[in-house]
Amino acid sequence: MSASHIASTPCPVCGSQAIEPIARVDGKTGETLLTVNCSACGLGRIDPLPTQPELEAWYTHRYRQDYKQAVSPALRHVLRAGRNALDRWGWLQTQLAQGVGHLPSSAVTLDIGASSGEFVDLMRQRGMQAHGIEPHAGYAAHARETLGLSVEHGALHQVLPRQADQRFDLISMFHVLEHLVDPVETLRLFARKVSPQGHLLIEVPNATRFCAPRYMFFRAHTLYFTQASLHQTLRAGGWSVVAHNHADDDNLMVLARPAPDPGAAHVPASWQPGRALIEAQNRRTWPAYLADQLRSGRWLRKLRQRQEEKQAVRGVSSARSLLDALYQDELRLPGAPAATSGGCSQPACKPWRR
Numbered sequence: 001m002s003a004s005h006i007a008s009t010p011c012p013v014c015g016s017q018a019i020e021p022i023a024r025v026d027g028k029t030g031e032t033l034l035t036v037n038c039s040a041c042g043l044g045r046i047d048p049l050p051t052q053p054e055l056e057a058w059y060t061h062r063y064r065q066d067y068k069q070a071v072s073p074a075l076r077h078v079l080r081a082g083r084n085a086l087d088r089w090g091w092l093q094t095q096l097a098q099g100v101g102h103l104p105s106s107a108v109t110l111d112i113g114a115s116s117g118e119f120v121d122l123m124r125q126r127g128m129q130a131h132g133i134e135p136h137a138g139y140a141a142h143a144r145e146t147l148g149l150s151v152e153h154g155a156l157h158q159v160l161p162r163q164a165d166q167r168f169d170l171i172s173m174f175h176v177l178e179h180l181v182d183p184v185e186t187l188r189l190f191a192r193k194v195s196p197q198g199h200l201l202i203e204v205p206n207a208t209r210f211c212a213p214r215y216m217f218f219r220a221h222t223l224y225f226t227q228a229s230l231h232q233t234l235r236a237g238g239w240s241v242v243a244h245n246h247a248d249d250d251n252l253m254v255l256a257r258p259a260p261d262p263g264a265a266h267v268p269a270s271w272q273p274g275r276a277l278i279e280a281q282n283r284r285t286w287p288a289y290l291a292d293q294l295r296s297g298r299w300l301r302k303l304r305q306r307q308e309e310k311q312a313v314r315g316v317s318s319a320r321s322l323l324d325a326l327y328q329d330e331l332r333l334p335g336a337p338a339a340t341s342g343g344c345s346q347p348a349c350k351p352w353r354r
């Protein structure tokens with residue numbers, strides 16, 4: 001057990017400054033970047049955490065080039081994102097069918113960080129009044145103009161409070177929570193924007209999953225979740241988890257409803273600290289990674305998936321016609337692998353191939 005350290009900035013969920021370092025390097029750039037485990041609640045975060053204005057300035061800088069040019073996502077990206085949307089919708093349907101809640105047939109939905117709009121489009125095609133918010137100007141323009149969707153451009157903290165009277169039956173947020181610096185405030189804002197019977201559907205990367213030693217930690221991700229710390233964060237934000245996937249899955253999926261007494265939910269009776277992030281990082285050695293790649297055949301599956309995606313979009317004329325075929329006919333080529341884990345679609349993580 002390492003000695004605990006004191007963080008520069010407090011944990012944005014439990015407020016503690018007691019930490020244990022997990023990693024000291026940005027996996028994408030090689031620059032110095034301290035990632036720490038909160039000794040009180042087990043949330044992972046970079047330290048110091050940027051302030052909200054610093055975070056927005058960083059994203060503005062990252063996105064600047066895309067403000068100047070039209071953005072047109074590769075059809076392969078649209079296909080993969082569309083399949084992820086189908087998987088997420090399927091997961092939600094399965095949970096609702098098991099009686100954890102109900103979504104009206106003409107529900108009002110909001111997808112936060114809508115990226116190029118595939119989930120919003122699926123919701124619309126399933127009869128919902130579907131909306132989205134996307135901070136990247138090019139992505140938002142693509143969703144609006146190419147797909148004809150109601151996707152507003154802007155940061156969620158600017159756009160959402162403006163929609164004063166609007167209540168949503170479903171708020172979804174895929175691979176966004178790990179980019180925030182104020183997760184609890186954001187979740188409390190959602191709790192005020194959801195209808196009384198409404199739901200919140202969240203997916204984040206599982207920060208305990210096995211990967212290459214330097215793959216997991218980089219600046220675009222400010223927060224790192226285990227299943228336990230994700231559920232604690234939701235409770236702190238005024239939500240009750242009603243369904244979730246497996247703690248070992250590559251991505252963590254959670255369906256939540258507003259807590260009966262949100263005030264009481266803000267401070268859990270006892271935080272459950274954990275060292276799962278540190279133990280997971282200790283397991284990520286190069287020999288273990290190479291052995292896993294050979295044993296699991298993961299690299300081969302990825303290669304085959306890419307080839308299949310290239311084939312599937314051959315002859316397709318536009319993102320619109322691709323999504324229509326996918327969502328109306330459940331387009332799956334013979335032998336095509338089902339979309340597996342939906343990766344991070346945020347532009348800061350994975351720029352589109354053009």
Ligand SMILES: [Zn+2]
Nearest residue numbers: 011014038041
């Ligand atoms: Zn904490």
